Amino acid sequence: AQTVTQSQPEMSVQEAETVTLSCTYDTSENNYYLFWYKQPPSRQMILVIRQEAYKQQNATENRFSVNFQKAAKSFSLKISDSQLGDTAMYFCAFTYSNTGKLIFGQGTTLQVKP
Amino acid sequence: DAGVIQSPRHEVTEMGQEVTLRCKPISGHDYLFWYRQTMMRGLELLIYFNNNVPIDDSGMPEDRFSAKMPNASFSTLKIQPSEPRDSAVYFCASSLVRGLAGSGEQFFGPGTRLTVL
Numbered sequence: 001a002q003t004v005t006q007s008q009p010e011m012s013v014q015e016a017e018t019v020t021l022s023c024t025y026d027t028s029e030n031n032y033y034l035f036w037y038k039q040p041p042s043r044q045m046i047l048v049i050r051q052e053a054y055k056q057q058n059a060t061e062n063r064f065s066v067n068f069q070k071a072a073k074s075f076s077l078k079i080s081d082s083q084l085g086d087t088a089m090y091f092c093a094f095t096y097s098n099t100g101k102l103i104f105g106q107g108t109t110l111q112v113k114p
Numbered sequence: 115d116a117g118v119i120q121s122p123r124h125e126v127t128e129m130g131q132e133v134t135l136r137c138k139p140i141s142g143h144d145y146l147f148w149y150r151q152t153m154m155r156g157l158e159l160l161i162y163f164n165n166n167v168p169i170d171d172s173g174m175p176e177d178r179f180s181a182k183m184p185n186a187s188f189s190t191l192k193i194q195p196s197e198p199r200d201s202a203v204y205f206c207a208s209s210l211v212r213g214l215a216g217s218g219e220q221f222f223g224p225g226t227r228l229t230v231l
Contacts, residue, residue, distance in 0.1 A: 043225050044224055045222035047221075095218040100145035100162065101147075101170070102147075102218070102220055
């Protein structure tokens with residue numbers, strides 16, 4: 001079975017500092033995609049970053065980057081220069097082949113403190 | 115594109131009433147998903163469609179829940195009769211897969227907050 005695990009239910013970080021959110025997944029598939037979604041208090045689900053499993057290079061989007069370790073099945077999100085607007089719940093998600101279905105982790109609530 | 119559109123944004127109803135939630139996916143997307151989110155259970159996938167055909171409804175809680183997708187631009191999630199435990203935020207999402215043409219990234223609507231009294 002495909003599973004996604006986020007082991008940190010809650011985290012906090014001071015504004016302007018760096019924080020890393022952890023995610024591990026379990027799959028026997030070789031071709032798949034990994035995502036981080038952000039859900040701020042407004043409830044809107046927003047895609048933060050995407051990683052293709054066949055790419056060795058880690059994806060980056062401005063202050064957001066991932067550390068993708070395929071052999072270890074690990075996909076962590078690093079947020080640099082944290083901002084108050086980064087306060088949200090973050091979900092790690094996985095999809096494989098052409099099923100269309102996303103497998104979500106339980107989420108990590110991140111609080112950025114001024 | 116306006117993104118995924120859901121209506122209503124908020125719904126308050128009394129136990130026993132029928133509730134219908136609506137969703138318009140992004141044009142050209144071939145998958146549509148319905149999710150439910152609560153504090154206790156987190157984000158749950160209820161059902162999803164591919165090219166208007168239901169693929170997996172194993173997440174639908176019980177027979178009181180039903181979903182339809184009569185065409186590529188419209189889907190409904192119906193609860194009849196509604197119960198207080200159905201109170202949650204319901205999300206609709208769509209994606210483009212078509213083999214590996216799309217990455218499978220899902221685009222979410224703003225959600226419908228349902229309160230059943």
